[in-house]
Amino acid sequence: MWQRIKQGLETRIGLEDLINTKLKSYSVPRNTNIFYTLGGVALVAFIIQAISGFFLLIYYVPHSDHAFRSVQYIMTAAPFGWLFRLMHVVGSNLMVAVIFLHLLSVFFMGSYKKPRELTWIVGWLMLLVTLTFCLSGYLLPWSQLSYWTTTVVTAMPTAFPYVGDYIANLLRGGEFVSGITLNRFFALHVAFLPPILVGLMVIHVFLIRRIGLSSPPFDASSEETKPWTEYRHVSYPNGNSFYPYFVLKDLYMVALYLVVMFFVITFIPTLFLPEASNIPANPLMTPAYIKPQWYFLAPYQMLKLIPNKFLGISIQIALIGTFLLWPFFDTKIERNILKRPLLLATFIASLVLWVVLTMWGRSS
Amino acid sequence: MKRRKFLKSLLALLGSTTLISFAYPLVRFIAPPSRKAEVKRLSLQKNEIPAGEAREIVLNNTPAIIINRPGKGYIALSRVCTHLGCLVGYNKAKGNLICPCHAGIFNLDGKVLSGPPPKPLTEFPLRVEGETIIIG
Structure with missing residues (x-):
């Protein structure tokens, strides 16, 4: 049966040739490390989010009167509802972690440099879209945590004079977070953002295949030693074939990702669901201790520390802009960060600052 | 003007007009619903x-x-x-x-x-x- 299907596909689309040219003949550098698999792991993470999200849609009711109860129903009454919800909740956090690690490793290995500036920018846009996914999804359970986190986030544009209030009202669909906001965020989460993220993924993968994978810069055989004056495809005639070598490495890391996900679901299921996420939204009472998810703790702490709202939010936007356009600021040909002490020191200092602000935000 | 250039310009004009004509309804559609001012005491x-x-x-x-x-x-x-x-x-x-x-x-x-x-x-x-x- 399988042979007949294979034969049928071979006759119609030339399956063997497709596998040979796109997977086996496509070679990757010999010295790739496990950090090269993080993009693939992020892709699998997104697929898991999409599938678990589809299942949640069967029971979820996007209405402020029913949303909280429908989520409670999923968690307590729908058969295995808890599994799909926890996969979605834990998966969203792990997906952000994987994308963070991916960006850090790309930065550390200087893979954002010419000719891969666009790949870096698209990657960053994907992180921003993923964070928007998280924010819009956060409101959907209509809990105290959802409600007040969304209140804070949608109030951020008000830092800007003239247009700020209008933008905030546009996001919320009114002066305060309400059922209208829930409908807007639901539409954003399930209809607008998925095609945007998929589109960016397609562009990202296209750029990687068109330009060619970068190699780690830590040995002399690194490919980008000559200046990049015209288009050329970076290939590795003596490299390892993408399939099975790199695919197996990818699968190994995907398995590790699933181990972490199911470890959290099994042993620490409330890790990403604090108490306020089990209390229905009350627009007349802000909970005493409300904290954003771990990936927003550093910006949250910054907002607390900087006394001027406009300044605090402007600094954060400027930081995002700087990272987004980093390849255009750092135009040196040298990719090996170990040979660039100033960049290495900035990298480490930024990481330490981020960790300190995150820990501080968590404990304050 | 050559016919090809004329057709290109016409297509650009029609295309942009079509897009712009959707902008106003879109902005109105996503704007928050207006609420009657309440003067409740x-x-x-x-x-x-x-x-x-x-x-x-x-x-x-x-x-x-x-x-x-x-x-x-x-x-x-x-x-x-x-x-x-x-x-x-x-x-x-x-x-x-x-x-x-x-x-x-x-x-x-x-x-x-x-x-x-x-x-x-x-x-x-x-x-x-x-x-x-x-x-x-």
């Missing part, structure tokens, strides 16, 4: 709020608080923090209003004491007529 009896106590109310859809400040009388303030919109809570022991989100602190006149809020809490008109407090 609220009245309470003075004995409902003894000195040093406060009462939370909702005035024209805005969460608000009426405080009976010892020695200074009643004041009606919006509970919406001017930083990022969380609701402040009355801290009777310290005689101030605290925002739980980013630790903004206001005094009982609504003025910022510390933290990131950029301006004081909005004050609502309040008057006392005999034994009745009228807000709004």
Whole structure:
């Protein structure tokens, strides 16, 4: 049966040739490390989010009167509802972690440099879209945590004079977070953002295949030693074939990702669901201790520390802009960060600052 | 003008006109639904709020608080923090209003004491007529 299907596909689309040219003949550098698999792991993470999200849609009711109860129903009454919800909740956090690690490793290995500036920018846009996914999804359970986190986030544009209030009202669909906001965020989460993220993924993968994978810069055989004056495809005639070598490495890391996900679901299921996420939204009472998810703790702490709202939010936007356009600021040909002490020191200092602000935000 | 160039320009014109003609309905569609301005007033009896106590109310859809400040009388303030919109809570022991989100602190006149809020809490008109407090 399988042979007949294979034969049928071979006759119609030339399956063997497709596998040979796109997977086996496509070679990757010999010295790739496990950090090269993080993009693939992020892709699998997104697929898991999409599938678990589809299942949640069967029971979820996007209405402020029913949303909280429908989520409670999923968690307590729908058969295995808890599994799909926890996969979605834990998966969203792990997906952000994987994308963070991916960006850090790309930065550390200087893979954002010419000719891969666009790949870096698209990657960053994907992180921003993923964070928007998280924010819009956060409101959907209509809990105290959802409600007040969304209140804070949608109030951020008000830092800007003239247009700020209008933008905030546009996001919320009114002066305060309400059922209208829930409908807007639901539409954003399930209809607008998925095609945007998929589109960016397609562009990202296209750029990687068109330009060619970068190699780690830590040995002399690194490919980008000559200046990049015209288009050329970076290939590795003596490299390892993408399939099975790199695919197996990818699968190994995907398995590790699933181990972490199911470890959290099994042993620490409330890790990403604090108490306020089990209390229905009350627009007349802000909970005493409300904290954003771990990936927003550093910006949250910054907002607390900087006394001027406009300044605090402007600094954060400027930081995002700087990272987004980093390849255009750092135009040196040298990719090996170990040979660039100033960049290495900035990298480490930024990481330490981020960790300190995150820990501080968590404990304050 | 060559026919090909004319057709290209015409196509560009028609295409951009089509796109722009969708912009206005789109902006109107996503704009918040307009709400009729409410001029609701609220009245309470003075004995409902003894000195040093406060009462939370909702005035024209805005969460608000009426405080009976010892020695200074009643004041009606919006509970919406001017930083990022969380609701402040009355801290009777310290005689101030605290925002739980980013630790903004206001005094009982609504003025910022510390933290990131950029301006004081909005004050609502309040008057006392005999034994009745009228807000709004």
